[in-house]
Amino acid sequence: MPAHIGRPETALAEHRVTTDELIEHVRATNRHPDDPSRDHRSMALWERLMRNSGVQHRYWSRPLPEVTQAAGVARRAETAFNDALALAETAAQRALDVAGLDPGDIDAIVTSHTTSWTVPGLDVHLIERLGLRPTISRMPLATLACSGGAHALVRALQYTQARPLGARVLVVVAETLSTIYHESEQTPQSMIYRTLFGDSAAATIVTGVHRGNAGELDGCIITDGFELAMPNSRDRYWGAIDAQGLHFDSTRAAARAAADALPYVTDWLGTRTVEWAGVHPGGPRIIDDVIEGLGLDTDKHGRHSHASLAENGNLGGAAVLDVLRRTYDEPPAPGAPGALLAFGPGFTVAAVYGAWA
Template sequence: MRSLRGRAGWRALVVAAEDLSTLYRTGSDETRMQDVLYAGLFGDAAGAVVVSAVEAAGAGDLVVEDVWELVLPDSSGAYWGVIHEGGVTFDSGREATTAPGRVLPYLTGWLEGRAVDWAAVHPGGPGIISGTLTGLGLDEEKAGQHARESLAGGNLGGVALLDVLSRTMADSAAEGPGVAVAFGPGFTAAGLYLRVV
């Protein structure tokens, strides 16, 4: 989105694709319960969206008003990925359950003073969905429906947020200002402040 600023009429194709079911492999001969859980959770997916820089948005357009990124301080023991000969292994420590909650003060600080009427949350797990929505002051049941439906099909990795956003827009569940929030290894977080015109 930043690369389109000041370039009216330009378009960018944003593509995300992950083949996690064939890439995910344990890093050793010993299979742990955590490895079984991660292998069962991940799904394969691809998604794309065209982002346009326009002078004025039309009715029903989704406008990106601001972007935010964070590498959570002191979070290297939360969740990480390791690339090895056999593929990719994901692992997490005790911090993984608290890291999304630790992101919330940074996220709400970025959003301070701005209305948030809806949210599309990366469906990394039920706790991430409910914790993020509660932290944003949104109704967890109503605002989390599309994230939970997406998660029911498996964690789609980097494509998951596009899936949740697509479901939200297709259902006309987004009106006015909102936010899209994603989490990842590292522990990282990213957000888009959005508005439906």
């Protein structure tokens, strides 16, 4: 049985931070008084890396001076979770309102949230805040990071397929990725990540569809899901926690990880055609590698991913839902088959396949 993904709702954080502001902050806070020439050499490299991110500005839940303070892991984690929860509640309520649903109409909730540790998780908090049924099915996902949104769609599809009468599943993804910004870090990777990420939440309703009434719906209808933990790829990029908080790190092999994973994706697709794609905007190269690997035109079919990256930064697990939101605003032709794909630490891939109704 297929499932319908409603138009996602994205809630961006409050504080708009430009890449120019971040570059000036790095310039002002990374000084080597004993060797001024070292400043120039390092800054030239760092600025090039930051400008190559493809991000013009991003939105953070806290202003730049607060984000860059060394607050310690406990305070950072608490702040990051509370901010993610507030964004998640906003996005989820918007998704319910757009769908015309009451909280009691939802049968299951799938959440993804990686950027702070908490027990109970995002799912339990949202049940209370949104007034969902206390007996609702819960599928909380953690540590997925950038692949969280696509994984959540796979789980929602599987849940609806397991129920003959269908079901309504609320998917909510929230990340406060600004928490990985640490002023003391001075590696090339840290400069890339501090420029790349934004804070947000995104939510959508996934509804089981009877084939008889599929033609009455508008939007994205999915029929199949895919998950991959690519062999021997845990050295691509990963997260770590220390006394200062959460960090992301990677090797140079991370840049080609999405391209290396594409043969697995095309094997899954088989002879099925792809006429549009929503690709996780993890960076300009990731977008273009995947779009080209699917046999599509990067300018035409990668435009929503590039626009999301430029305007919001990489939103982690919420990013692919923001790309789908933009696809709803400029939809493919009715009946056009396509796929949504996202990539996460591990190196992992999650995707769904379907067609535009």
